Amino acid sequence: MKKVLDGYGAYLLLERSLSDNTLKSYTADVQKLLTYFSDKKINYKEAKLLDFQSFLVFLNDLGIASTSQARIISGVKSFYTYLLSEDIISDDPTQLLEMPKLSRYLPTVLSLQEIDMLKSVVDLSKADGARNRAIIEVLYSCGLRVSELIDLKLSNIYAKEGFIQVFGKGSKQRLVPISETALKEISMYMLDRNLWDIKPGEEDFLFLNQRGSHLTRQAVFNIIKKSALDAGIKAVISPHTLRHSFATHLLEGGADLRVIQELLGHESILTTEIYTHIDMTYLRDTILSYHPRNKK
DSSP: OHHHHHHHHHHHHHTSOOOHHHHHHHHHHHHHHHHHHHHTTOOTTTOOHHHHHHHHHHHHHTTOOHHHHHHHHHHHHHHHHHHHHTTSOSSOTTTTOOOOGGGGGSOOOOOHHHHHHHHHTSOTTSTTHHHHHHHHHHHHHHTOOHHHHHTOBGGGEETTTTEEEEEOGGGOEEEEEOOHHHHHHHHHHHHHHTTSOOOTTOTTBSSBOTTSSBOOHHHHHHHHHHHHHHHTOOSOOOHHHHHHHHHHHHHHHTOOHHHHHHHHTOOOTTOOSOOOOOOHHHHHHHHHHHOGGGOO
16 A cells, blocks of 8 residues: 555656645545545445545544545545556546535634634633633634533543543543643633632533533523624634534644544444544644644
8 A cells, every 4th residue: 555655646746746745735635535445444446436425424524624625535536546547446436526515514614813813802801701711722622512511520621631531422431632722721710710609519510600500502602603703703603613623623734534533522424333442642642743722
């Protein structure tokens, strides 16, 4: 396989005169497809159009932005053009491959600058200001569902180890690395939270309202909506937009699709086998290497 990928790299460099950055992006995107095929036990030389369409649905399920999907398709198509030119395959199965219609309905993906804008417009002079900044950062840095965020407990945060324990759909548990930026925002919020009158039974919930009860889904939606309005972001966004941004930024940074899937706690409808176990150290290294919050 390495010989084929090296040949493809030479093809991009010599015959298509692509820049080093584009060459690296195309090669990385092809590797994502090959990893998916390997997991599904599909021989890349024998893959059919339906296999590629399934791959795109897989990307869509992960919440990968349509622009990133389009770039991946471009790389995959060029790879199969190369395979055909070298007589490694006799027919190009990607010739009729197009973006799935459902991709146009993907939620907006924000840039890192736009996410910072969401945080910067929060009024820290208000009692809930530090909390709202922490909510935005945790949603983005950890890729949480809104239901996972409101259920997050203080006892689920392992700051020293750099992880949080998350309970997703069906109460399935996973460990997700948390950035220093997110931990700092939580620490700032805790200074205010410690002054609030907390209702019995609510003490362990991280995010509370000022009446001492844990937040509702609607409250989180309202916080994100108001921040977007104040920041002048015209796209319609929701807490889930930050989750999609988390996944897309990791993908664009070069992270492995299986790791993104593990971090999101997402079981693709296409995948029935249990995911390959991923070491916690590798998960954390992925965040540190590929998430923009950790780039120096």
